[in-house]
Amino acid sequence: MRSSLFSSILLPLLIVGDLVQAYSSYANDFVDPNFVVAGKFGNNTLAAQATILQWAEDSATGGPWSVTQKNVTAPSGDIHDYMSWAPYWWPDCSSVGNTTELTPEQIWTTCPYVSRDGKFNPDGRLINDVGNFQSLSDAVLYNSIAFALTSNSSSSYSQTTVNYIKTWFLDDATKMNPNLNYAQMERGPDGQIGSHTGILDLKGMAKVVTAIEILRKTNCTDWTSDLDNEMNTWTTQYIAWLESATISLEEEAAPNNHGTFWYNQVAALKILVGDNAGALNVTTTYFATQYMSQITSTGEQATVRTRPYHYHAYNLAAMITNARLSTYLGDASVWNKTTNEGSTIKTALDFAMTLNAAATGEAAYADELYPNIAAVGAVYGDPDGKYAAFLLNADPTYAEEADFLWDQPLAGGEAESTALLHASGTSTAGAKATPGAAITNNNGAEFHSANWVLGACVLASLQYAFLL
Ligand SMILES: *[C@@H]1O[C@H](CO)[C@@H](O)[C@H](O)[C@H]1NC(C)=O
Ligand SMILES: *[C@@H]1O[C@H](CO)[C@@H](O)[C@H](O)[C@H]1NC(C)=O
Ligand SMILES: *[C@@H]1O[C@H](CO)[C@@H](O)[C@H](O)[C@H]1NC(C)=O
Ligand SMILES: *[C@@H]1O[C@H](CO)[C@@H](O)[C@H](O)[C@H]1NC(C)=O
Ligand SMILES: *[C@@H]1O[C@H](CO)[C@@H](O)[C@H](O)[C@H]1NC(C)=O
């Protein structure tokens, strides 16, 4: 069962727009588009397929999104520039010697900003480019898969996917400039420029690339060659920025989750522009550098200092995404690659499963680890049934999760996946999911809605960055 507990640190961002999202927003993922397009899914995934159709609709609510929707313009004066503000920084106007009350805009530029550890400045709600991009990445991920599950050429799912991608990246009136110069920006006279932690804001590019690859490989008629060319041009420019901007190079070098997610983004984007050799170079570089010192001999992730449960799950999701990208690019050996202390991604997962989220005040994050368990169970197998048992105990309806479709066979084979499904009371009978005819389970119960927290990890990782 999903938890809807929110910590006080996370609550402020949630007040932007819809309070609770009725779908899971995985920390990150790359879903093999060939697997999705081939459509060879076991009957044990029918509930997951139905969930994806439902989440396609739920996640599309509120879109399309665009950086031009914010009421505040970046210091460049260009509304097409992406912007987010460093969330725990507050103005100290005591030294500016004003004689009349300052406007918000004057405060943002003239008052020095000081960090109040972990105290969210609520004026950050004026800008939600980061939350909107996360919404976009989830909407296109679920809508593209829902399209592939139900149609060969065009459907409302593919139209939504294409419309949202066009609005965010391509349409003249609404497109984002291909840079993150103002991401996680500090304000005040010493600020007005993005910081490297802001590159993380667009980690969901791995989901966007999954969606576009599905549109391409299904020959979706909504994804025209003109759009494909425009997206390639945009992405080529953005990659050039990512490979040259100082703040991006700092993020690339970050030893913690920030570095891991940087590789997710750049490898996925290189796949998008057809540079698979370059993409493989990116993932191979990750597994030769940061990865080597990220997991200790016991499976602990070395750089974690606070909120250990969340950070173990969060960086694992990024490591798994790099491994999935590498596998797609032809090198699955990274799953067995050992760190300097002899550990693998599986060792890291096994350690994370021993952590008690509640014991460190992180009960709200408990289900963040579950997709990682499903992924590891699917890749490495589950001879002693440990992973299936954990998931069954933690969430008896796990077979209704979207990722149950692509984390197959979940645990040691389809038999165990099917057992997991039966435990959730869901029928294995029935045909492939069809649009508008979502499959219901034997209990007549509605598929659960996950209440994952919008922007939680972005905020959390910022706080983490400040502590390093
Ligand atoms: C500026 O000055 C006015 C009048 O002295 C004062 O009321 C106000 O609090 C000061 N600060 C800001 C940020 O306007
Ligand atoms: C921006 O301004 C519009 C129009 O006044 C308003 O409806 C909207 O809520 C504002 N957006 C934010 C994020 O404050
Ligand atoms: C795709 O087209 C084929 C042949 O017309 C049809 O049998 C199949 O059901 C279609 N697939 C989907 C997902 O609609
Ligand atoms: C898409 O088109 C290509 C080229 O015509 C073809 O080889 C491929 O099989 C098509 N894919 C699907 C899923 O129909
Ligand atoms: C990646 O490409 C660069 C530039 O060509 C090269 O120097 C480097 O060795 C490559 N790294 C890997 C891991 O292939």
Ligand SMILES: *[C@@H]1O[C@H](CO)[C@@H](O)[C@H](O)[C@H]1NC(C)=O
């Ligand atoms: C990892 O190593 C095991 C044991 O040698 C082997 O069975 C498995 O196929 C390897 N996995 C990959 C993805 O190379």
Ligand SMILES: *[C@@H]1O[C@H](CO)[C@@H](O)[C@H](O)[C@H]1NC(C)=O
């Ligand atoms: C899936 O279910 C259908 C309909 O009940 C059945 O015909 C088919 O044999 C099942 N496939 C597998 C692999 O169990």
